[in-house]
Amino acid sequence: MEEGKAYIESGILELFVLGQLTAQEQKEVQAMASSCPEIRQEIVAIEIALEKYAMQNAVKPTVGLENRIFERIGLIATASHPEAKVIPLNAAEVKINYQSKIRGLRLALVACIALLVVSVAALYSAHSDLGNARDQIASLSLDREKFTSTVNYMKSNNSDLNKLVAMSDSPDWKKIKLAGQKNPNDNMVVYWHPAGKHVMINTTKMVLPANDKTHQYQLWALVDGKPVDLGVFDVNPDTAHILVNMKEIGEAQAFAVTLERRGGSPTPTMEKMMAMGGV
């Protein structure tokens, strides 16, 4: 202990702390310190005293030197500075934003494609529906035409029937029955209005064999023993009109029908006399 005290008082420990000793002397002091706690404590006490002295003589560094030093050491580069933290976070957010935008755009694109497909299907469907509708319209139009023609036919028939009723009731109209000449069952009816010179035949009250395409029936009026042409007519089951107007005549004693070539003849062919009746 005495040795230690003398060593401490020699002042070598102060020089040791101040870095004034040679490498060899330093090793000796360190060896002494490790073997003698008292010396070790003395060294620490000297160090602390000088440390505090240095603290009291501190000089404030320029503001910003700190960052320069940390930059050099690479602290800022290793993202320890708040700014260095913030930037990657923002970048990440931007990236996330872009990703969500891209995702949104993809969804929009898929939706657009789906809509397009649906639209095309709907258009195709509408097109075929339109075709069907057009067909239906055409069909309906045809039906309507048929209906119209039927209505017209019936109107015409109705008109003819009304006329027939009127003619039957009117004393001005004469009803002349023509009897069959070739066949006793053949017969037909001619309506005549002498004052008006009107002549009509009733196709429903007509029993005559149907004529072919090269022949037609011809109506004649016998006026003072001479035949006068009153026009031709056909006998077939599809005759549209009940009443057929013939040529006018104001005076006649009898009416006759002959079968002539199509278009009629200037004079009746007597062998082909089919029906005849007197007024």
Add this chain to the structure above:
Amino acid sequence: MYFLYISDSLEATKKISLSEEELVSKLKSQDTLAIQALYDMYSGALLGVISRVIQHTEVAEDLLQETFIKIWNSAGSYDNSKGRLFTWMMNIARNLSIDKVRSKDFKNSNKNQDIENNVDFIDAQKEVTFNEDVLGVRDLVTSLKPEFKIVLDLVYFKGYTHVEAAEELNLPLGTVKTRIRMGILELRKNFN
């Protein structure tokens, strides 16, 4: 990086302070928290030493930067059984400063100044930051006997060897050694 959050949010009013053991441990494991704490705790003290060797502010602060880089890079070589961390750092700062002063490029520049006027120059030019935790700091510094203070400042702050100090002050080497010891003892007595 909790400490950076604290220091930035309080605009550097909150300084980092760690125990010697924590500092050494973090410094050796190259934890960046250590260098932040070292800067907060010791940058002023280290610059105080450097500034007494080199008066040019820019050069002195460049040296402080070099000091911290060397502390960071040499952390593995620090042995706490051979001395306290601050003593080790102080020696790094002082040795870098002396090397700079003695370097050819520094001697050729106009940045150097008559070495005898250094201490007074620094105290006149710099804002010397005193530790507020210690009362009567100015009194303490000034109360250190001038014959002790001039020797101690030459050796401790300006990097003079005790032999150079003896020559400079024209004193016997034994007297210089004694005054160094007496000065430090006076400091210890005042701090206690």
